[in-house]
Amino acid sequence: MPGTKAPEAERREQILSAAFRVATREGLEGTTMLRIADVAGLSPGLLAFHFKSKRLLLRALLESVLGGAPGRPTIATAVSVGRVTVAKLVEAEIRHACADVWRVRLLVDFWSAGVRDVEFGDRLRVEYRRYRDALRSRIVATQREGRDGADGDWAGVSADGIATVLLSLIHGCALQVAIDPDGFDIDSYIAAVSAAVLSSPIPAST
Amino acid sequence: MPGTKAPEAERREQILSAAFRVATREGLEGTTMLRIADVAGLSPGLLAFHFKSKRLLLRALLESVLGGAPGRPTIATAVSVGRVTVAKLVEAEIRHACADVWRVRLLVDFWSAGVRDVEFGDRLRVEYRRYRDALRSRIVATQREGRDGADGDWAGVSADGIATVLLSLIHGCALQVAIDPDGFDIDSYIAAVSAAVLSSPIPAST
DNA sequence: CGTTGCATTGAACCCTCGTTCAATGCATAT
DNA sequence: ATATGCATTGAACGAGGGTTCAATGCAACG
Secondary structure, three states, X not given: OOOOOOOHHHHHHHHHHHHHHHHHHHOOOOOOHHHHHHHHOOOHHHHHHHOOOHHHHHHHHHHHXXXXXXXXXXXXXHHHHOOOOHHHHHHHHHHHHHHOHHHHHHHHHHHHHHHXXXXXXXXXXXXXXXXXXXXXXXXXXXXXXXXXXXHHHHOOOOHHHHHHHHHHHHHHHHHHHHHOOOOOOHHHHHHHHHHHHOOOOOOOOO | OXXXXXXXXXXXXXXXXXXXXXXXXXXXXXXXXXXXHHHHOOOHHHHHHHOOOXXXXXXXXXXXXXXXXXXXOOHHHHHHHOOOOHHHHHHHHHHHHHHOHHHHHHHXXXXXXXXXXXXXXXXXXXXXXXXXXXXXXHHHHHHHHOHHHOHHHHOOOOHHHHHHHXXXXXXXXXXXXXXXXXXXXXXXXXXXXXXXXXXXXXXXOO
């Protein structure tokens, strides 16, 4: 098996897949070129051949993590696609985070790296804004339709502020799930979020 | 100056101070024994003499970060001390996080490390629970006094759930401030939090 | 079939890090 | 003043990381 050639796209995918496995298991700090090569069943030199440096490999990995796995749409797509309520959207995102602890953990790693690294930081900021803008536009749409009975309590608060708060609820949940998945009761949390944020509680999804 | 002796406590403090400076500036990943020694103006061997390993040094650093700087009480102390409302407490924590970006960033680093490292993880889980319990007990007290007019919307939701949500609002804010301090409008955020979480808005602190 | 191009290998290189340890020197006790 | 103990030094070591590169081999083309 080793030694045979493969088309570039396929090989890059193979390497990124191995990198993802290593990164989720060992964390970003424990993710080394040697280990990735080992897991991929390839030689270290080949990684430097397809991605020219470790830095670029990790950037590609971040891209693939942000892009979402097949069948796991990012919120941006989820927002633009369906006609779901904001409440259901937030609930879906929370459940999504809880179901995918390892990806969340990896994202926390990237977030931590992005705090100091300009490139990673820029990329994450862009993603964050995309995320928030998508949420906001849906909030505006919902408000205009007068649904969710949200007019009362939210009066006077900008849609941007609401979006930021909702994002905090999602990310705050992710942060806790990342470090203490067992000590987190999803349903109880969602119930509290419903009561706090929306006048009408979200019907529990069966 | 170098070569002179010092009492153990003093020297440890000196080293930890240098470690803190390095860690906030370079991140946890860029925090190396050599750099700490350099910043502290000491020899590398001395670090291994007072803390027996890098791991223990970082644990001590985490402890000092969690303990809070002088004049910067942790929420646990803030809760037990004053008779402030929950609303004001949350607001204070949010402003606290925004004012101390570097400490928040360092905590994000530790959080990311704690996801994989058992010792750091355990320590952070303990701290998180302390934090949440303190919040919850104050929520219970407030509910009992019938203040904040929180009975309506919060009916049926456990104090624990409320505490978790409030913590998410604090940590979610911290997460964004860590990576994008400029793109975060504190007052707007606090206004949104007030509207979302409490029936009666928090009067802005002058 | 021979040749050319390029993917692939794996060992080697250099760097940095954490740790160790014999030598040094300061401060205290005698 | 001398001796003892321990804080302190800084060079050295081994491990492990990312990157490089000459050698190798596969596959397409003439």
